[in-house]
Amino acid sequence: MSAVLTEVVSGAETLQAGDLVRFVDHRIIRMLAGPYYPFLSDIQRVSGTVTDSVTGLPLASVVVELRRVNNQVVQNQNVGTNAGNRVRLYTVGTGPDLRVIGRQTHVRCETDVRGRYLLYFLRREDLIITDIRIRAKLSGYQNSVETVSFSERQSVTVSFSMVEV
Numbered sequence: 001m002s003a004v005l006t007e008v009v010s011g012a013e014t015l016q017a018g019d020l021v022r023f024v025d026h027r028i029i030r031m032l033a034g035p036y037y038p039f040l041s042d043i044q045r046v047s048g049t050v051t052d053s054v055t056g057l058p059l060a061s062v063v064v065e066l067r068r069v070n071n072q073v074v075q076n077q078n079v080g081t082n083a084g085n086r087v088r089l090y091t092v093g094t095g096p097d098l099r100v101i102g103r104q105t106h107v108r109c110e111t112d113v114r115g116r117y118l119l120y121f122l123r124r125e126d127l128i129i130t131d132i133r134i135r136a137k138l139s140g141y142q143n144s145v146e147t148v149s150f151s152e153r154q155s156v157t158v159s160f161s162m163v164e165v
Helices: none
Strands: 020-022 036-038 043-052 063-069 075-079 087-092 099-102 108-110 116-122 131-137 144-149 160-162
Touching: 043 131, 063 087, 063 116, 108 116, 144 160
Parallel strands: 043 160
Antiparallel strands: 020 036, 043 116, 063 108, 063 131, 075 087, 087 099, 131 144
């Protein structure tokens, strides 16, 4: 019997395809809870840091959220029959071109105490993401918006320098 290694990671940067992990919801990395699974190998990552524009210090608890995908506005829809059973899903497109991105935890996150964040997207045949618009917002600071283009197999780093109001 081999030994089991337990380690808490704050991001997916150190994980390799095929590593066995247990996914849990956390403020910097959002994945579905469940048993142990091989780590996803087919994802695109958008990660970075958020800092104060004057001091350069990292900003914690900044909400970083996906606003557009492939130049289409990210929308939310309540799915379910009554208030107790509703789930909010985030989508892009309309009609037969409607594509589900996921739940709120898949389109927004908060920075940790070091100002770091991570958004990730599964590569799918029905939704190939080539550009996104993300927004960073924190009370007392101007919202900051960045548009990022990337290839199908690329992960990118986008850092925000926020101006205090």
